[in-house]
Amino acid sequence: MVYDGILLGLIVGFIRAGWKNGLLALSQINIRFGWVFPLLLLGQFGLYLLQDKFSFFAQFNGYIYIVIYVTGLSLLWLNRHQKGLGIIFAGVLLNFVVMLANGGRMPVSLEAAQAVLDPIYIDMLMSGDAVTKHFLMDESTRLSFLGDIIPLGPPYPRSQAISIGDVVINVGVFLFILQLLGKKSKPNSNSLPENAL
Amino acid sequence: MGSQRQGYRLKPQELLVVVICLLGTLLFLSFFWDTGFHLPNSGWVMFYALVAGAIVLEYFMFKLPPEGNHQSMDSTIFLAALFIYGPKFSLMVLLVSAVIIAFNRRHVAWWKHYYNFVTYSAMIIGAYWVFEAMGGTLGDFKVVELYAYVGALATYFFVNVLLLASYFFLLYRNQLIPVLAHFVRESIFAYLGILLFSIVLLILILKTNMFGVFLFLIIAVLLSHVFKQLFLMYHEINDKANKDQRTGLFNHSYLEEKLDEYIQLYREEGKAFSFAMLDLDDFKKYNDLYGHPQGDKLLGFVGSILKEECEPHGYICARYGGEEFAVIMPELDKNKARLFIHQLRKRVNNSPFEGVDVLPHGCISFSAGVMEMNADTYEKSQLVGFSDRAMYISKSKGKNVVTVYGEQTFIPQLFEHEINELEQQIKVFLSKDVYTFKHSKRVYSYAVDMSQVLGLAEEERRTLILGALIHDIGKLEVPREVLTKRTKLSQDEWELIKRHVTFGKEFLLATGKYNDLVPLVELHHERYDGGGYPHNLKGPEIPKLARILCIIDSFDAMTTERPYQRTKSFTEALDEMRRCTGTQFDPELVAPFIRYIEQRIEQGDIPEEALQAFEQQQKQQEPNERI
Known part of the structure; x- marks a missing residue:
C-alpha cells in the first residue's frame, strides 16, 4: 500500500521538478540510518516465508513484528524533522497501536473485505489461519476504528482494505517525495547586485 | 516562564x-x-x-x-x-x-x-x-x-x-x-x-x-x-x-496616504511616530560623472539597503522624489528615531559601491532631518516641510549628518553665502590633505552647535562659525609631505606646522574681506595658561571666540585620525579635556562644551569618522605594542 504514495509522489514530483532536476534531487536523499529500512522490509518478507516452515516463527511472529515496528518507529522519530517523515511516523504509530491492542495482528473489517476483496482471501481470514498479519475483527476487537476498515476498490486501480494509519503513511510518503524532488539545486545567486563591489 | x-x-x-x-x-x-x-x-x-x-x-x-x-x-x-x-x-x-x-x-x-x-x-x-x-x-x-x-x-x-x-x-x-x-x-x-x-x-x-x-x-x-x-x-x-519601480520602495503618493493614516492614529489614539527625510549627498556630482543610468543604479542600491533595514521593524520607507527618501517610524520618539537613522547612515556609509570614492565623503552618504509627530502639527505637509528644513540644516553642517527638527541651530540666511564662499576656499584641501578638509567641516559643525549652546549674539555667532570653517587655511602653505607624514616630526617640521596660524592670518589679510576672522585663525592654538603659540597670550588676553575654537579644534583633533597623534574615544577625550581645564582650556567655556558632548554620547550621536578612526587605531595598536 505504501507504494501508491511513492508512485504518486514520484509522478507529481517529476512533473513539477523536471526529469533531470528530479533525478538529481532524488540522489541527494539523506535519512539518518536510512539503510536500516530495507533491512526491515527484508526481515518482514523473510518472516512471511519462514512462518509456514517453522512453527517457531508462526508462534512468535507477533512479537517479531513488534520489534520491527519499534525499530522503524524510532528511526522515523530520529528523522521527524524532515517534511513528511513525521506524518509517516504518526501513521505507523496508529497501525502499531491497533496491532498492539490486538495481540500483534491487524483487524480487518468483514464489510470492507467483502466489498472489495477476493472471496478466497476472505475465507482464509475467516478460518483464522495463514495470512500472518491480519485477522477478521469482531465485537471483542479493540480500537477497531484504527483497523483495516476502509475499502478501496474500483474506480481505484487496486482492490484492498486499508486502515487510516495506511492513509496517513501514504500522505506522508507523498509529501516527503514531493519535497525531496521540489528542492532546488543550489542556484548561484548573489544577494548583492553585481555592481555592488 | x-x-x-x-x-x-x-x-x-x-x-x-x-x-x-x-x-x-x-x-x-x-x-x-x-x-x-x-x-x-x-x-x-x-x-x-x-x-x-x-x-x-x-x-x-x-x-x-x-x-x-x-x-x-x-x-x-x-x-x-x-x-x-x-x-x-x-x-x-x-x-x-x-x-x-x-x-x-x-x-x-x-x-x-x-x-x-x-x-x-x-x-x-x-x-x-x-x-x-x-x-x-x-x-x-x-x-x-x-x-x-x-x-x-x-x-x-x-x-x-x-x-x-x-x-x-x-x-x-x-x-x-x-x-x-x-x-x-x-x-x-x-x-x-x-x-x-x-x-x-x-x-x-x-x-x-x-x-x-x-x-x-x-x-x-x-x-x-x-x-x-x-x-x-x-x-x-x-x-x-x-511602489517606485526604480528602487522598489513605496512611492510618493503611497507615503502621503500612510502619513495621513498615522497622523489620524496619533490624533485619535495618541500613537507616537517619527518621520525622517533623507537626501543623498552630492548625488548630482555622481550623476554628472557617471551618467544617469549609473546614478539610477546607485538609487536602486540605496533603496535596497533602506528596505532591508526598515522592513524588519515595520517602518515604511518611500522614495520621495529624485534622490530624496522618506521613512515613517511608528512608535519611535525623536531620539530613538535619530538613533535608527544614524545606524542607517552608518550602514549606508559602509556599503561599497562603484565610483563613490570620488564623492567628498568617499562613500555613499545622506543628510537627514528627523521629526517626531507632535500636537502642533496638523498637516502632513507641515511634517514634510519641517523634516525637510532639518535635513537642509544637516546639509549645511557638512552633510552625512542627522538633525532632529527643533534641536537644530538655525543658520541665519544673512551669512549663508559667506559660508559657501569660505567653503570654496577650503575645498583646495580636497586634493592636498583630505583630513584637513573634513576636520574643518567637523569643527565648523561643532561651532554651529556651540554658538547655540553658549547663546552667542548674532555677530559673535557669525564670527565663530566662519572662523571655525577657515581656521586651518594657513596649512595651505605647509608642504603636503609634512602634513601627511606618518612618522614623528622633526623640530623644523614642527615649527613649520606651528606657523600655519600666521600663514592663515596673512591669507585673510591679503584677501581683506574677512579681517574680523583673523583673531580666530591666528590665536586658536593659544593656551589658557600662556603656553600656546604664536604669542604666548594668557587667559583673558586671548579673545573669547578663539578660546572656544581652541576647545573645539582640540577635541576634534583628539577624536579623529591624525598622522602624528593617537586617537581617543569621545569619553577618553572628555577626560583629557577635564584634565587640561585651566591649563590649556578656559574652565568656564570647557564646562558647557563637555555637557554638550556628553549629551551627544548619550544620544549615540557620534560622527562616523571619529568612530572609524578610533576602531582602526585599536586594531593597529595591538601588533605595534608587541614589537
Missing part, C-alpha cells in the same frame, strides 16, 4: 476570553458526557473522509483582496456532517481536524487555536439547536424542512460573527459595533455562498457517498487555486500602483 507568570493578573477582557473558552468546552463535552462516541466501521470511514476534507479545505483557504481577508470552506464539511450524522459526529470531526491543524501550525499561539475551536463548536451547536427547534430532522435532505436549514445556517453565521467580533473587541479593544458591521459587510456574500455549498455537499454525500466528498474537495481546491491567482494579480497591480 514560571517567574514571568508570578504576579501576572488577567485583565478583565482576557478573563472574558477564558470564560468563553470554558463555557464552550463544557458545551462541547456535554454532548459526549453520557454516551461517548461510537460509530459503525463504515461510519468511521466517512468520518475519516470528512476530517481529511476539513483539513484540506482549511489548508486551501480562499484569499480575498484586500489585505488579510480569507475564507475557509471547512464550514461546509461541519454543516453537512451535522445535517446528516448529527452534532456529535460533526463536533468530533471538528475536534480531530482542529487538533491536527493546530499541530501543523505550532507557530500560532495555542490559545488562538483553542478559541477558534470553541468558536466553531458554539457555531455547530447553535446551528443544531435552531435546526431542531424549527423541526428539522437529521439524515436525508427534505425540501419541506428548508426553513429549518436556513435558520440553522443563519445561526451558524451570526454566532461566528459575534464571537469573532468579540474576540477583536476584547483583545484589541476595537469598538464592537463597527467591527461587527465590518465583518458582516466584508464577508457576507462569500460566507453565504459557503453555507449554501454545505447543502450541495449534503446532497452529494447522500447520493454518491464517498465519491461526493471527493468531487467536492477537488472543486474546492481548484476554486481556491483560481482565487489565489486573482489575489496575486490584485497584489501585483496594487504594488505597481504603490
Whole structure:
C-alpha cells in the first residue's frame, strides 16, 4: 500500500521538478540510518516465508513484528524533522497501536473485505489461519476504528482494505517525495547586485 | 516562564476570553458526557473522509483582496456532517481536524487555536439547536424542512460573527459595533455562498457517498487555486500602483496616504511616530560623472539597503522624489528615531559601491532631518516641510549628518553665502590633505552647535562659525609631505606646522574681506595658561571666540585620525579635556562644551569618522605594542 504514495509522489514530483532536476534531487536523499529500512522490509518478507516452515516463527511472529515496528518507529522519530517523515511516523504509530491492542495482528473489517476483496482471501481470514498479519475483527476487537476498515476498490486501480494509519503513511510518503524532488539545486545567486563591489 | 507568570493578573477582557473558552468546552463535552462516541466501521470511514476534507479545505483557504481577508470552506464539511450524522459526529470531526491543524501550525499561539475551536463548536451547536427547534430532522435532505436549514445556517453565521467580533473587541479593544458591521459587510456574500455549498455537499454525500466528498474537495481546491491567482494579480497591480519601480520602495503618493493614516492614529489614539527625510549627498556630482543610468543604479542600491533595514521593524520607507527618501517610524520618539537613522547612515556609509570614492565623503552618504509627530502639527505637509528644513540644516553642517527638527541651530540666511564662499576656499584641501578638509567641516559643525549652546549674539555667532570653517587655511602653505607624514616630526617640521596660524592670518589679510576672522585663525592654538603659540597670550588676553575654537579644534583633533597623534574615544577625550581645564582650556567655556558632548554620547550621536578612526587605531595598536 505504501507504494501508491511513492508512485504518486514520484509522478507529481517529476512533473513539477523536471526529469533531470528530479533525478538529481532524488540522489541527494539523506535519512539518518536510512539503510536500516530495507533491512526491515527484508526481515518482514523473510518472516512471511519462514512462518509456514517453522512453527517457531508462526508462534512468535507477533512479537517479531513488534520489534520491527519499534525499530522503524524510532528511526522515523530520529528523522521527524524532515517534511513528511513525521506524518509517516504518526501513521505507523496508529497501525502499531491497533496491532498492539490486538495481540500483534491487524483487524480487518468483514464489510470492507467483502466489498472489495477476493472471496478466497476472505475465507482464509475467516478460518483464522495463514495470512500472518491480519485477522477478521469482531465485537471483542479493540480500537477497531484504527483497523483495516476502509475499502478501496474500483474506480481505484487496486482492490484492498486499508486502515487510516495506511492513509496517513501514504500522505506522508507523498509529501516527503514531493519535497525531496521540489528542492532546488543550489542556484548561484548573489544577494548583492553585481555592481555592488 | 514560571517567574514571568508570578504576579501576572488577567485583565478583565482576557478573563472574558477564558470564560468563553470554558463555557464552550463544557458545551462541547456535554454532548459526549453520557454516551461517548461510537460509530459503525463504515461510519468511521466517512468520518475519516470528512476530517481529511476539513483539513484540506482549511489548508486551501480562499484569499480575498484586500489585505488579510480569507475564507475557509471547512464550514461546509461541519454543516453537512451535522445535517446528516448529527452534532456529535460533526463536533468530533471538528475536534480531530482542529487538533491536527493546530499541530501543523505550532507557530500560532495555542490559545488562538483553542478559541477558534470553541468558536466553531458554539457555531455547530447553535446551528443544531435552531435546526431542531424549527423541526428539522437529521439524515436525508427534505425540501419541506428548508426553513429549518436556513435558520440553522443563519445561526451558524451570526454566532461566528459575534464571537469573532468579540474576540477583536476584547483583545484589541476595537469598538464592537463597527467591527461587527465590518465583518458582516466584508464577508457576507462569500460566507453565504459557503453555507449554501454545505447543502450541495449534503446532497452529494447522500447520493454518491464517498465519491461526493471527493468531487467536492477537488472543486474546492481548484476554486481556491483560481482565487489565489486573482489575489496575486490584485497584489501585483496594487504594488505597481504603490511602489517606485526604480528602487522598489513605496512611492510618493503611497507615503502621503500612510502619513495621513498615522497622523489620524496619533490624533485619535495618541500613537507616537517619527518621520525622517533623507537626501543623498552630492548625488548630482555622481550623476554628472557617471551618467544617469549609473546614478539610477546607485538609487536602486540605496533603496535596497533602506528596505532591508526598515522592513524588519515595520517602518515604511518611500522614495520621495529624485534622490530624496522618506521613512515613517511608528512608535519611535525623536531620539530613538535619530538613533535608527544614524545606524542607517552608518550602514549606508559602509556599503561599497562603484565610483563613490570620488564623492567628498568617499562613500555613499545622506543628510537627514528627523521629526517626531507632535500636537502642533496638523498637516502632513507641515511634517514634510519641517523634516525637510532639518535635513537642509544637516546639509549645511557638512552633510552625512542627522538633525532632529527643533534641536537644530538655525543658520541665519544673512551669512549663508559667506559660508559657501569660505567653503570654496577650503575645498583646495580636497586634493592636498583630505583630513584637513573634513576636520574643518567637523569643527565648523561643532561651532554651529556651540554658538547655540553658549547663546552667542548674532555677530559673535557669525564670527565663530566662519572662523571655525577657515581656521586651518594657513596649512595651505605647509608642504603636503609634512602634513601627511606618518612618522614623528622633526623640530623644523614642527615649527613649520606651528606657523600655519600666521600663514592663515596673512591669507585673510591679503584677501581683506574677512579681517574680523583673523583673531580666530591666528590665536586658536593659544593656551589658557600662556603656553600656546604664536604669542604666548594668557587667559583673558586671548579673545573669547578663539578660546572656544581652541576647545573645539582640540577635541576634534583628539577624536579623529591624525598622522602624528593617537586617537581617543569621545569619553577618553572628555577626560583629557577635564584634565587640561585651566591649563590649556578656559574652565568656564570647557564646562558647557563637555555637557554638550556628553549629551551627544548619550544620544549615540557620534560622527562616523571619529568612530572609524578610533576602531582602526585599536586594531593597529595591538601588533605595534608587541614589537
